Amino acid sequence: MSSQPTIALGNARVGFRGRILAIAAGRVAAGLPASELERRLLELGFVEGADVEVLHQGLFGRDPIAVRVAHTTVGLRRREAMAVLVSAGA
């Protein structure tokens, strides 16, 4: 267990490295129903315990972000990334 504070991936800066603690789609006002958003994130590899690193971000509103999750790089908007809870340090 990490002593690091839990943050939402949607708030992470470029260069952030951490580990996924939970997928909490219910707390996000995304366009999709929570269960659908959760499953889409899971299908792209956002599973508890996976390592993440924020690699890039867009120019406007620092959005979207490119995230390395385990072996894959995924581009997504910060709004949906709010559903991924992470702890720093990996």
Place this chain on the structure above:
Amino acid sequence: MSDAAPVVALVGNPNCGKTALFNALTGSRQKVANYPGVTVEKKVGPITTPAGRTVRIVDLPGTYSLRARSPDEEITRDVVLGRTQNDVIPDLIVCVADASNLRLALRLVLELKQVGRPVMLSLNMMDIAHRRGIEIDAERLGRELGVPVVSSVAVRRGGTDALLAEIDCRLAERRSAAAAQWRAPDAAALRRAQREADRILAAVARGQGGRDSLTARADAVLLHPVAGLVVLLAILFVMFQAVFAWAQPGMDAIEAAFGWLGGLVEAMPLPDLAKSFLKDGLIGGVGSVVVFLPQIVILFFFILVLEDLGYMARAAFLMDRIMGGAGLHGRAFIPLLSSFACAIPGIMSTRVIDDRRDRLTTILVAPLMTCSARIPVYTLIIGAFVPDREVWGYIGLQGLVMFGLYTVGIVGALLVSFVVKRLIWRGRPGEPFMLELPDYKLPRPRSLAIGLWTRATIFLKRAGTIILSMMILIWLLASFPQPPEGAAEPAINYSLAARIGTAIQPVTAPLGFNWQINVALIPGMAAREVAVGSLGTIYAISGGEEVADRIGQALSSQWSLATALAFLAWYVFAPQCASTLAVIRRETGGWRWLWVTFFYMLALAYLAAFVTYRVALALGAG
């Protein structure tokens, strides 16, 4: 090819090299058609296995799960589960995986296994995986997964031998396919499956997960918030230049060829009406569309190269926020850009957009981008009415007006998509932007050639069917009834088109259009630039050296400036292109969106022309 031949379906994540493998297996024997009722491409190719068995290979759209999220992915699910009405029920499912990116693919294999049909795994792009120091114990992987595993290198001679041998093996022990069983996994099942996949991967593979160093270095620039956008703009600039400059010789050659054909017809001992049908209706009609083939091939060359490279996902990433402001998806960027050349390839390339609503919005606004067929019309009117002088010292007024017309088209498209998002899709969930940014890979010439060939034949087939029938209809309108003996005026003035033009006079009078303009708009439906020639015919200007100049002179003596400006405003928005409408019908699988596009553009055109005319009159340009 026997329809009873066993079917092997290729399934895999996006970017796993599945299409390259399909191309390697089937070569040029593949057939591309659409699944009935939808616009998803159905790619089937017959092959003969080493054991002499004839097998049909089906390439299915890439997916992460059978839980379909787009029309493409629904096809994958339905074919795998044997739910399609047609004959493609797979006897064997080959899951294709990028050997250097196995994690998500293994979860898909576990899901496919539950379907109850024979499944095998093909580790694709093994050459790249080796180069990156990845080692996979294929035998152990097969044991852990409980399915046969082979390696394949789609791009190397003999690279698919092991795969073909295994396909033979599997089909030999072909059991009567049990009814497919599959239930959409819930979140807990997905988590379990991914954990299992992670466990297996840790046990059988070494070196997985490291970032490809070349991709990392390239992305440092290409996904940089500022430099990335600059590079994207540069790529677009080159693409644009190429579409216009490189295509010119090809377009000239095609025009010359059709002109030569027309000349042959002219010389034949036929009645004038038959000549006119063959020359103006058939040859002229098809020619006016086929002439865009070079532009379409060049455009798709760039699109396919960028797609194969893995850059398209980056372009969508860079543009997502900018497009999102207007309610468009990041992936709408390339189709809209293509529409500056011609809306037809633009609309065809909206296939890269997964979500149906985002795709429809893009298709709706694509015809508002100023296509190259508008240029001759703009040039004619601007040349005739806008004085050739400089404003603010050094900016040419004519060029400024041209630029203004482009801008009005773009702003119009953004406004329309904004309104569509707010009104039509109101209350429906906005599709999230989530996509894998794959490692960069060099495009393979052979795959490229096959892709280009496919695009070109689809376009030509369309020109030969729907578009041709539209052209003939327009010719009929402009040719019948025939002028009486010894008629003084040009033939078109006696035709049905002229009657329609006169009949709708009260409707277009508020726009400052006279009946001659109305008449020219009807053949202009064939292709926008045809209106230039029609105006010439109506004002009885015989062809010659500087015919366009003389049409311009005739117009400037007959039209007021207000009318000319209203005509330009009309052309920015009007649905003046039968081919585009035909392609919309084809791509959306029905008449509904054709009519939606037609009427909203007509309404916008009327409004724009009306406002322009009235404002110009008020300013004394009458």
